[in-house]
Amino acid sequence: MNYILHSMSRILVTRPEHDPLTRHLSRWNSKIIEVAKSKGHAVTDLHKEKANKKEFEGRIKKLNPALVLLNGHGDESCVTGHDNEILVEKGKNEMLLKNKITYAVSCSSAKKLGSVCADSNTAYIGYDEPFALNLDRQFLSDPLHDMRAKNFLEPSNRVACSLLKGHTAKEASDNSKKAFKENIIELLTRKGNDPDAHDDAKSLFWNMSHQVCLGKEDAKL
Amino acid sequence: MSDNKQQLLQESLNDEEIRKLVLARLEVLSPDTIKCIGSEGSFSRDELIESVKRGDKIGKTIEQIEMEWLRALKGGIISELYSS
Numbered sequence: 001m002n003y004i005l006h007s008m009s010r011i012l013v014t015r016p017e018h019d020p021l022t023r024h025l026s027r028w029n030s031k032i033i034e035v036a037k038s039k040g041h042a043v044t045d046l047h048k049e050k051a052n053k054k055e056f057e058g059r060i061k062k063l064n065p066a067l068v069l070l071n072g073h074g075d076e077s078c079v080t081g082h083d084n085e086i087l088v089e090k091g092k093n094e095m096l097l098k099n100k101i102t103y104a105v106s107c108s109s110a111k112k113l114g115s116v117c118a119d120s121n122t123a124y125i126g127y128d129e130p131f132a133l134n135l136d137r138q139f140l141s142d143p144l145h146d147m148r149a150k151n152f153l154e155p156s157n158r159v160a161c162s163l164l165k166g167h168t169a170k171e172a173s174d175n176s177k178k179a180f181k182e183n184i185i186e187l188l189t190r191k192g193n194d195p196d197a198h199d200d201a202k203s204l205f206w207n208m209s210h211q212v213c214l215g216k217e218d219a220k221l
Numbered sequence: 222m223s224d225n226k227q228q229l230l231q232e233s234l235n236d237e238e239i240r241k242l243v244l245a246r247l248e249v250l251s252p253d254t255i256k257c258i259g260s261e262g263s264f265s266r267d268e269l270i271e272s273v274k275r276g277d278k279i280g281k282t283i284e285q286i287e288m289e290w291l292r293a294l295k296g297g298i299i300s301e302l303y304s305s
Contacts, residue, residue: 021257073260080260107259130259130282137253137265148254185302195249202290203256205298209289 009221010065011036012044016051016072016082020140021133025071025105027143028153032069032160039164041221051081056088060096066221067101069160074106077113090116098122101169101219103159105131110212118215123169125159129210132203134196151187151200152207155179163221170217180208234291243273243280243287258282 013033015026026047036043044059046052051072060068070079070087078089088096090113101123104114110126118124133153139146158179162172187194187201234242250266257263261279264272272280 020255020263024257075260084260107261129285130261132259132286133257135255135257135263136251137255140255181302181305188299195246196251196254199246199250199254202286205290205293206286209293 008040008042009067010042010044010063011067011069012056012060012063012065013046013069014051014056014071014079014081014087015045015047016080016084017048018083020135022072022082023140024133024135024143024146024149024153028149028157029069029071029160031144032157032164035161036164041164046081049082051087052085053081053087056081057093057096065100067103067160067163068097070102070104070106070109072106074104074109074113076108076111079104079106079109079113088113097124101163101216101221102126103163103172105156107131110214114212114214121216121219123216123219124214125169125173126212126214127207127210128212129206131156131210132206134200134203148196148200151183151204155183155204156207166220168217169215169219170213173211173213177208177211180204180211184208239284239288240273240276243284244270246287247273247283256283 013029015029016022017026033043033045044063046055073080073084078086081087088094094113094117097117099121104126107130108128110128114124114126134148136146136148143149155176158176159172162175184201184204187197190197247266247270252266254266255263256269258279264279269283273283
């Protein structure tokens with residue numbers, strides 16, 4: 001039997017949970033954590049209240065993770081954690097993301113924060129406009145069974161999953177966009193005139209169009 | 222899509238027409254729809270309709286999403302999606 005040995009990487013994940021968007025992102029990120037652990041990577045999970053600035057700065061300095069997965073709110077210059085506490089901000093502590101691969105599912109952060117982080121040793125994958133997520137009210141407390149959200153969050157998760165498989169940052173972003181595209185086609189060709197499906201397709205197209213991979217495109221774990 | 226085509230689309234729909242189009246699309250959504258728009262929060266269908274009518278930040282973002290989609294349709298996104 002042949003064994004392929006992959007080197008173990010350190011991964012830091014922030015998973016605030018204080019509103020519908022962060023709850024859905026958090027629960028869907030638990031799938032990535034499972035995959036990462038199954039591949040032997042060491043995952044530091046800053047979940048709920050632990051997604052605060054003190055923990056984030058302390059862990060990232062101590063562990064120097066190769067991959068940082070940021071889930072939360074923010075704006076063009078920052079990404080926030082639990083209860084919208086700023087974790088990383090342009091001009092303050094963006095150096096923490098240097099020499100790493102970051103995937104930020106956060107509003108518009110690629111525009112300024114990502115731009116200053118990205119360099120020849122650093123990859124930043126994120127969105128240069130607000131990330132849109134359509135949910136079904138019936139599944140607010142059960143995000144993993146929300147099939148509308150699945151169309152958005154599986155393609156998003158594809159970034160991290162591709163990186164965990166050994167793809168480069170650019171390939172991971174391309175794979176994610178391909179998954180967005182497949183879901184758009186599925187929604188547009190769904191039988192019957194389903195206004196929700198058409199609306200979801202529009203928002204998926206928006207996310208796909210605004211996902212960017214900045215900096216070291218050939219960075220990999 | 223070329224800049225000329227984008228300009229033509231924008232010129233062919235004024236702000237009021239865009240708003241009416243977006244409202245018509247929102248009104249047919251299921252009442253269980255919740256849209257999360259980045260850090261702005263989570264909004265029900267009816268809240269989105271009100272935002273678009275008021276022309277606030279959320280309403281403008283919804284209009285932007287609609288316009289990008291219309292531009293993409295005009296630019297041949299459907300055949301592009303199928304061919305790639």
